[in-house]
Amino acid sequence: MSEGSLAAPWWQRGVIYQIYPRSFADSNGDGIGDLAGIEAHLDHVANLGVDAIWLSPIFPSPMADFGYDVADYTGVEAMFGDLAAFDRLLAAVHVRGLRLLLDFVPNHSSTQHPWFVESRSSRDSPKRDWYIWRDPAPDGGPPNNWISDMGGPAWELDPATGQYYLHTFLKEQADLNWRNPDVAQAMTDVMRFWLDRGVDGFRIDVLWHIVKAQGLPDNPANPDWREGMAEKLRVLQHHSTDQPEAHAFTRGMRQLADSYGETLLVGEIFLPRDRLMRWYGSEAEPGVHLPFNFELIENSWNRDTLARLIADYDAAIPDHGWPNWVIGSHDAPRIAARVGEAQARVAAMLLLTLRGTPTLYQGDELGIGTVDIPPDRIRDPQDLRQPGMGLGRDRSRTPMAWDASPNAGFSTAVPWLPLHPDWPMRNVAVQEQDPHSMLALYRRLLAARRAHPALSLGRMTLHDTPGDVLAYERVHAGQRLFVALNFGPDAQDITPPARPGRIIAATGTRTAFDGRIDGDEGFIVELEP
Structure with missing residues (x-):
């Protein structure tokens, strides 16, 4: 890291x-x-x-x-x-x-985009290949089995030209052909x-x-x-x-x-x-x-x-x-x-x-x-x-x-x-x-991040901690910050990797860190050299 x-x-x-x-x-x-x-x-x-x-x-x-x-x-x-x-x-x-x-x-663009309007106008349109058009399958259905992310087939038939166009999302969102x-x-x-x-x-x-x-x-x-x-x-x-x-x-x-x-x-x-x-x-x-x-x-x-x-x-x-x-x-x-x-x-x-x-x-x-x-x-x-x-x-x-x-x-x-x-x-x-x-x-938290480059640019080291506590260090330019987060409802006692100093930020109202972290609580603590 x-x-x-x-x-x-x-x-x-x-x-x-x-x-x-x-x-x-x-x-x-x-x-x-x-x-x-x-x-x-x-x-x-x-x-x-x-x-x-x-x-x-x-x-x-x-x-x-x-x-x-x-x-x-x-x-x-x-x-x-x-x-x-x-x-x-x-x-x-x-x-x-x-x-x-x-x-x-x-x-994809809207089917109301001028590009698609032109593409849809004729099989011979100069912009036909700007979108993905295909003939129907032999049974007259969609060209393949692709499914829209919004549900239903990812193809919509255009009766005027007899071909389907691809739409990964809504039929109003026609997929562009990036191979063109x-x-x-x-x-x-x-x-x-x-x-x-x-x-x-x-x-x-x-x-x-x-x-x-x-x-x-x-x-x-x-x-x-x-x-x-x-x-x-x-x-x-x-x-x-x-x-x-x-x-x-x-x-x-x-x-x-x-x-x-x-x-x-x-x-x-x-x-x-x-x-x-x-x-x-x-x-x-x-x-x-x-x-x-x-x-x-x-x-x-x-x-x-x-x-x-x-x-x-x-x-x-x-x-x-x-x-x-x-x-x-x-x-x-x-x-x-x-x-x-x-x-x-x-x-x-x-x-x-x-x-x-x-x-x-x-x-x-x-x-x-x-x-x-x-x-x-x-x-x-x-x-x-x-x-x-x-x-x-x-x-x-x-x-x-x-x-x-x-x-x-x-x-x-x-x-x-x-x-x-x-x-x-x-x-x-x-x-x-x-x-x-x-x-x-x-x-x-955002002020602390701006004031302490260790929180944005520092290397990160995860530490072993008991119970539901996740803890890690952020270190940069001689500054060591210790982050401890309790993902459970019960208090835990943890041992920082060095002597804790002042609290940089806390999720609750406590102003000192003594190794105990309450349920649903988090701390950013400065570690002494």
């Missing part, structure tokens, strides 16, 4: 904060968040102590999948604002010393458009999907599939994802990003660890800077599981790579809903003290927990298409609560999704007045 240096790029030292624009703040009273709303609340983000903002898609879209169906890659959706509003936001972000990442969606060099060039031009405008990088949506196997063979059946599992899991996506040719396109994205300086590429790549690591590329031919690591979301929340995955993941990182961690996103159940509020405090300390770049999701700094979405308020197409499967993402996309005024200060109108039930007390204004709130904890 290598030790970094203060010359490390900003994204190795920094913390990313994800904003879901529909749900952050509404400036114009339509119940939907927008760019001006984000700009009005930038001080909240800056005061947290993060370094960069990642915006979920803001591009023109019919909103079949809430912006992940892009109809124009170089514009701004009217409900969010316009390019002038984006430029104002970007300038305001930079004035505060923050950086801005956009969500880049290269695998014109597509690769067009998407490079999109990235260049935003980089020239001043953005600091991209989170790249479903990057591992962008190339499909030649010939589009059937995917093998999944022998472990059982009733009650998501339909997409009926097959193993061996031929529809993670193709070797995708790495060449990723290297091209990286070369473009590097030509703009310290520009960050984060790849959404949901794969087993050994395959995930390939997306770092090699030292000579690097891939994305950070292939997203979902292991803290996807695994059980207990000491033994977490200790094992942390050690194994860190050991798997190539020498030229850098780890990253995330405990929540717009696609995943909120951490406080998963593990409860007490453990959500422990999770905050874990996220912000592990070796690697953390990504924090909006609202987790308030400890937003379970939000029940009434059937008539469900908006997520994944939930509507596969009801009762627990796949709904609305529960993670509910609006931010800013204060105790009507609609939590999010909007003057009824928000597009319900607020969390305890919003009158769980909001930014209330928590700012409480030194023991979740918001105060996140601010303390």
